[in-house]
Amino acid sequence: MTLKSPASAFFIGIMFVLMSTLAGSAEARGRSGSGGGSSFSRSSAARGGSFSAPSASQRTAQAQATTRQAGKAQGQPQAQASTRQAQQTASQGSRQESAAQRQGDRQAKSSENQGNRQDAAAGSREDWQQHQNENREDWQQHGDQAREDRQDFAEDRYPGHWDYHYGYGSSDVAAAFVVGTAVGVTAGAAAASSKTTQVTTVTTLPCTATMVVVNGTTYYQCGTTWYSRGYQSNTVVYIVSTPPPGR
């Protein structure tokens, strides 16, 4: 996979700012995607059948440590995507804002004329390249840190409660790691680095997607966004991806 190619970098940039759009659509759909057609949520603290559970005080500390976690603990999984988005947007500063602005322009053009979009893309590719490089560094640091946390995950989070995890089943836009080396994985995962591969996922596609299979990988297209699949916490989720080769 040519992740460092200008085309990939360009698309990754688009994906990054598109997250806000995705978050919006996920919220609009509510939790309808969580139960496989059922309106009942499968989310449960009892789902994992753990012999242990974190104490109330541990959970409180955890909740205070992050608004995201608190959102989930209080059964508001939908809120977290937008919260996270807001945090990210804030941390990205004006760079992000200008990127969003450009994205808005591009989307407008895109809906008018696909061909023009390609031209526009080529024209501002250098900007995007730079934008992406900066992004990548941020993500790189973020990933390193998160990976370090992960090494002692159980100890850090709920000491002794490695078998406890809340059985989420709600629709959500989230960030995730590709686990292990991505060797043999042909999915068009975004923002690959030598150490970790960071992706954005959704639990349900925001549209009735067009499906294509390229080199054994199934891709789904919603508008200008492409997805491939990943295996996360017992479920198949959709990874915001680079377009399949030849698209």
Add this chain to the structure above:
Amino acid sequence: MKPILLRLFCRSIWGAILGLSMALTGASAFAANAAPAAEPSDRDPEARAILLKMADCIAKAPGFSVTIRSGYDAIQEDGQRIEFGERRKILLQRPDRVRVEVERSDGERGLILFDGKELTAFKAEGNVYARVEKPGTVDDAVVYLVRDLQMTLPLARMLRKDFPQNLDQLITSLSYVEKNALFDVATDHLAARSADVDMQVWIANGQQPLPRRIILTYRNEPGHPQFRADLSDWNLSPKIAAGSFSFTPPLGAERIPFLAPLAQKGSLPMPKGGQK
């Protein structure tokens, strides 16, 4: 309610029996965690002996197979309690092989395989599988599966060799409820509590003191959801068909990457990581 004198009598008798049995079996592992003097009133020695014998039986088995029919409560936002169910067939061969067939109440089927080198998870719906290299023992793989991959593997601690020590550490109070006559064999019904989980377990009498039913109540979670499991078809020397632990992708199966959620892990406080 037993008269207090009778209770004391039972305890001293069972304490003596427990002490004797520990000496005979050389259960030094338990001794490290045992604190009979510190909490004599909370942990019934008789119940503890039964519980640890059960856990020891599973932990010491070179392999086993069991079917777990389980259900868990999903407490809805309006407080309504809905049960979802699963059936798992577990085949385990120590030290480094495990196979878990999963069937969900909504019909979804899956498979988890570990062959000592790789962990594979297959999902029939969508015909997809993910695989990651994870050389090690079943004990390692189980933790990795649950903690890092966030996969659901109910009663995961039961698959590890340190199950007895684990239980003994977790449990703060333990009582003998009754001898239950409703299973195909007589069972001992025990009730245990850990800091945050209430556990009931029904353990078969006889040569193979294995758990036949387990209920876990998460009493500090909103709505006090329960996990309930019936364990059947126990076999401590299962026949293992060739290829039981290796994965042959079905026709057209697509390999997809395992993902670990960053949303939770990336946002953790970092008391340790921060010091590094």
